[in-house]
Amino acid sequence: MFRIDVDNINGKTESLYVYGDNSILTELEENNVLLNYSCRQGHCGSCILRLVKGDVIHQECLVPLSQGEILACQSKPVTDIKITAKY
């Protein structure tokens, strides 16, 4: 299992334990951490997050991402990670 440290996303700071089968967006939703999203397909960039620590596997997306940015809908953890809101 991997640990996802959620650092102040929509007012929530907590740790989740996941198998890494689902996208980070799905994992957050299943743990009631509400995050903006829209397309769930990596096109719109609504669910952009900052990866503070750890690694994820990231599917292709249309959104230009800066260093350290990930789309929650397109990424799954492959190590323990820490994520926070973009701003």
Added chain:
Amino acid sequence: MSYSVFNQEINDTLKEPMFFGDTVNVARFDQQKFEMFEKLTEKQLSFFWRPEEIDVSKDKIDFGKLLPNEKHIFLSNLQYQILLDSVQGRSPNIAFLPIVSLPELENWIETWSFSETIHSRSYTHIIRAIVNEPGVVFDEIMKTEEIIQRATSVSEHYDKLIKHTQAFLLHGEGDHIIDGEALNISMYSLKKLLYLTLMSVNILEAIRFYVSFACSFAFAERKVMEGNAKIIKLIARDEALHLTGTQHMLNLMRDGKDDPDMQAIAIECEAEVIQMFKDATLQEKEWAEHLFRDGSMIGLNAQILKQYLEYITNVRMSSLNMQPIFEQTTNPLPWLNHWLDSDNVQVAPQETEITSYLVSAIDNTINSEDQDFNDFKL
């Protein structure tokens, strides 16, 4: 200004606004003012699919076993989807192409609208497979009052924009009497109509469609009508692209990254836009009552569908940087996301329908000269 299909003025499309600048002349994609529309087009092209790739033969057996109220839900939902895609298969072309000014956006609009025609063809494919007389289902659409009401609400902004644009292209700005109706045409009023039309399209594709997807996938969650759900999954994949397109246009306008008038219009129209979202949710709630008038189905009823409607409306408004209008809740239909998320589950080809293996794989045409079945007897 009358519309020319090849404007001979030399212009720099990198400096044009998205709409109401110079009309497009050379369809060039070596440079883009807004790269996103080029990416959307490429993605949409890579998604190309045909409904015949999906086997819906088992759906006929499933449909026959549905309860009468479930048949009403399934067919009415499909009829609503047919209406929405009938509108979307033509309207972006008619409404937006005469006023678009960027080649990459023009190309996106054409690709977007074309993909909607594939959706329309899919519904015929599904209906042919599940009922003996497909014509009855189609004929009913125009006779069902609840659907006609929906048609009015999804097409009125398009119609108004088209009428005013055509008056503008023929007669220019000013006061005109068209078919006995007085129209005051100004560039600002046209841009305002465009903004509201884009918003109504976003509501159509990002809210109305998603409510209908919930109904389609609710059947497949029970392992019935799975062929239909596979097709709707492909449609939902396309719609996720389309709603990104309108969101992107609206956000560029509101953020002042396109035409400064549009930024002013976005502020000016905020109350009207909020009302549009409220009206649409009200209309969809009435539709939910119509769908479930004879009873609910396992996993879905009018109440849950209405909760989802409020939830998805909040999500869509947040994506447009607007304050949600309903109480913030979690998704009342969490299973729906498994159908809407991009494919992230690896499966063996024999376990699922790998559509890329099936493109043009089957030739259904039979000629009298064909010798293959000469010995065949019933």
